[in-house]
Amino acid sequence: YESNTLMNLSDLRWENRLIIINEPVNSNTALALMKNHITEINERDIVWFIINQNEALTNYSGTLSTSFISKAQQKYRLKEGTVTLIGKDGGIKSQQNRIDVQTLFSTIDAMPMRRHEIRKINR
Numbered sequence: 001y002e003s004n005t006l007m008n009l010s011d012l013r014w015e016n017r018l019i020i021i022n023e024p025v026n027s028n029t030a031l032a033l034m035k036n037h038i039t040e041i042n043e044r045d046i047v048w049f050i051i052n053q054n055e056a057l058t059n060y061s062g063t064l065s066t067s068f069i070s071k072a073q074q075k076y077r078l079k080e081g082t083v084t085l086i087g088k089d090g091g092i093k094s095q096q097n098r099i100d101v102q103t104l105f106s107t108i109d110a111m112p113m114r115r116h117e118i119r120k121i122n123r
Contacts (some may be wrong), residue, residue: 004062009072010090011057018086019048024117027052027071030099034059037101044108045088045117051078060123088113 009018024030026121030050034041039061041048049072050057056069076084085104094107105118108114 005065005070006060006062007065007071008068009075009086014088016045016047016069017088017104018084019046019104020072020076020078020082020084020086021048021050022073022082022084023052023080024050024083024099025081027057031057033099034100040101040105044114046108079093087111 005103006012012018021027026060027050034048034050038059042057047060048058049060051069054069058064072078076086078084081097083096083099083104084092085107087093087101093111094101094104109118
């Protein structure tokens with residue numbers, strides 16, 4: 001495997017927050033939302049995945065292993081149409097059944113680790 005092949009979500013722990021949109025009603029809408037908020041997403045170290053059947057759209061720069069999607073779906077018991085926010089510690093922070101980026105961002109911004117990051121930036 002090449003070093004930038006992502007095997008597991010745990011490979012991103014402590015580096016990134018994750019948003020997993022599992023089997024959305026419309027993946028094009030989900031993709032447009034993610035692309036429209038690229039600045040906020042990058043500021044918050046978010047890697048997102050839009051999973052649709054056996055494919056994943058993502059802003060992750062490397063490639064995903066062939067078992068990546070099924071491992072993620074099993075590990076977090078992802079239901080169809082759910083939007084799951086996973087913190088840098090690997091824990092589930094919220095699960096919604098619609099994509100509400102503002103709520104996701106405010107949930108992230110309320111996290112102690114994120115507040116610490118903001119203080120560091122503003123110094």
